Amino acid sequence: MNKPTPLSGFPEFLPSQRTVEREVIATLSHTFELHGFGNIETRAVEPMDQLLRKGDTSKEVYVLKRLQEQDESRDKGMGLHFDLTVPFARYVLENAGKLEFPFRRYQIQKVWRGERPQEGRFREFAQADIDIVGRDTLPFHHDVEVARVMLEALGKLTFLPGFTLQVNNRKLIQGFYAGLGAPDVEETMRLIDKLDKMPADEVGKLLVSEAGLSDEQAAKCLELATITATDDSFVEKVRALGVESELFEEGLTELATLITATAPLNTDSVRVVADLSIARGLDYYTGTVFETRLDGYESLGSICSGGRYDALASDGKTTYPGVGISLGVSRVLVPLVAKGVLDGDRKVPSTVLVAVADEESRAEADSAAQQLRAHNVACEVSPNAAKFGKQIRFAERRGIPYVLFATEGGYEIKDIRTGDQVPADPATWTPQNESDLKPQVVANNEEKK
Numbered sequence: 001m002n003k004p005t006p007l008s009g010f011p012e013f014l015p016s017q018r019t020v021e022r023e024v025i026a027t028l029s030h031t032f033e034l035h036g037f038g039n040i041e042t043r044a045v046e047p048m049d050q051l052l053r054k055g056d057t058s059k060e061v062y063v064l065k066r067l068q069e070q071d072e073s074r075d076k077g078m079g080l081h082f083d084l085t086v087p088f089a090r091y092v093l094e095n096a097g098k099l100e101f102p103f104r105r106y107q108i109q110k111v112w113r114g115e116r117p118q119e120g121r122f123r124e125f126a127q128a129d130i131d132i133v134g135r136d137t138l139p140f141h142h143d144v145e146v147a148r149v150m151l152e153a154l155g156k157l158t159f160l161p162g163f164t165l166q167v168n169n170r171k172l173i174q175g176f177y178a179g180l181g182a183p184d185v186e187e188t189m190r191l192i193d194k195l196d197k198m199p200a201d202e203v204g205k206l207l208v209s210e211a212g213l214s215d216e217q218a219a220k221c222l223e224l225a226t227i228t229a230t231d232d233s234f235v236e237k238v239r240a241l242g243v244e245s246e247l248f249e250e251g252l253t254e255l256a257t258l259i260t261a262t263a264p265l266n267t268d269s270v271r272v273v274a275d276l277s278i279a280r281g282l283d284y285y286t287g288t289v290f291e292t293r294l295d296g297y298e299s300l301g302s303i304c305s306g307g308r309y310d311a312l313a314s315d316g317k318t319t320y321p322g323v324g325i326s327l328g329v330s331r332v333l334v335p336l337v338a339k340g341v342l343d344g345d346r347k348v349p350s351t352v353l354v355a356v357a358d359e360e361s362r363a364e365a366d367s368a369a370q371q372l373r374a375h376n377v378a379c380e381v382s383p384n385a386a387k388f389g390k391q392i393r394f395a396e397r398r399g400i401p402y403v404l405f406a407t408e409g410g411y412e413i414k415d416i417r418t419g420d421q422v423p424a425d426p427a428t429w430t431p432q433n434e435s436d437l438k439p440q441v442v443a444n445n446e447e448k449k
Contacts, residue, residue: 009115009123011334016399019344019439021126021333024157025108028128028327031153032106035145037130040105042087044112045078050090060113062123080112084129084326085284089313092133092320101135101320102142108329120300120331129306131324133313138321140254143288143308144261150304150325151265151272154292159342159443160332162269162295165262165304168278169255169288172238175248176224183212192225193279196301200225225277231263232256234274251287258288269295286310290325294332303332344439346399351436352379352413353395354404354426359385361406368404368411371426377437379404392416401436 006012013021029039051061061079081087084107092103108128115121130149132142151165173192177185188211194203200222207218220241227237235256255274262272280289287308294303306325313320336342352372354365365381372379380400382391388405395403395416403414404426413424431437 009117009121011122011125011330013337014347016344016347016439017337017342019346020159020337020342020441021329023441024329024333025126025128027156028108028153028329029106031156032130032149035104035149035152037104037106037149040088040091040107041109042081042084042091042107044080044110046081046087046090048077048079051079051082051086053086060115062112062114082113083111084109084127085131085312085324088129088131089320092313093315096135096315096318096320101133102138103133104130105133106130119335120297120303120328122330122334125328125330125334127326128329129324129326131322133320133322136319136321138310138323140257140287143254143323144258146306146323146325147258147262147272147288147290148265150327151262151270154304154327155265155267155270158269159441160294160336161297162271163303164271164273164293164295166273166275166278166291166293167255167258167262167288168274168276169251169258170279170285170307171247171251171287172255173224173251173276173279175245175251176238176241176243177221179243179245179248180217180220182217182221187211188213188221189279192221192277195225195277227274227276229259229274230266230271232260232274234259234276238276254287280305280307284309284312288323292327297335300331300335303328341444343442343444344399345442346401346439348380348398348400349378349439350380350398350400351377351431351438352402352404353391353398353400354379354381355388355391355406356382356385357406361385364406368406368426372404372429375428375430377430399439402431 045064060082064078064080088107106129108126110124110126112124115123117123130146132146147165154163173189174185177188182188188207191203191206191211204218204222207213207221208215224238224241227234235252238252259272259274266272278289278291285307289307290305291302292304294300304325304327308323310321311319312322354369356362356365369379369381382394392403401415401417403416404424405412411424411426412421413429414421
């Protein structure tokens, strides 16, 4: 068999790199559970009519088909989910009679999209979502809550670069465009959403030619989109534009409330900003919208997005409004790991390598290893009875920090990083530094060239 060619867009981690991903997932899960979010996992496959129900996604879906299927039409109705929101909406409808509302869930799972692979964009990748869903109504304070929970979770990932959570409100911008007299509010919003990809003057021309705005209306829409603030000072700037509508006022109040409530979470590495250029492309958002940029890696685009959706799920009798936010785990980690910015400090989970003096004493080495494992010290036994120097180098290559030796006077353990060697009872020994018990994430300030 020839050496396989890697599949573009389907990233895989080496064991030390997987340490980073596992630490991120564990930290996120722990934080979400501290806030009462229960974990679910949905199936990978959804009916095509559900996958294509919201937004322009037809080009992204991988269709599922059996190789040996005789009837060509049978499996064409299924595809792999391209996000976790659509399957979650279906899950809520299917299990509504068994769930307690408001239902709080987190989900960390793989998704698939048929996109052109590039930095930060893959065909198979992991996402971490939290959502709160109500029955018929869902108070606005939950919008604030999901923002605070995700900010707290990201803030605990101290090895990541800093980030900025950008927040806007669709009621505000839709009400503004309507109050301004825009003939096509949805098209205006869609074009404004292009500001992170196109120069403002080009977007302005499109607002006139495609959305039917006058030059003056287009200028005001662009002026609104330039407003940002880390506190509620943006309210006065928005009002100064002289547009009024009931929907606009509702959105303005909600955005000011959220920014004020999350302001205490601002630090040097975590920032929450009201950014009135944010609109989000998917059509199910109806209120709060979130996007997030990673410091120094703005080219990745938004790495954590979401918002309020008042009618994502409905069975015709009951509507299930919700609010959620989704972190692109792979989108963040794969580029940072590939550039050498993040890695694990060892290739194996072992804290200790138990040395073997000769093959006749392997049983004793195995027994010592079991004593270490009995109190949760991960270890492995040397694969051969080479000279102790070679066994130590074996441990070094794997990143194992300690080597346990059997001596005439009993066992001794050597910290191969410092050279310190002391007597040790494998039935009770643990490292002085608790961090040595499992691999740690290492952040390197300089990228690999």
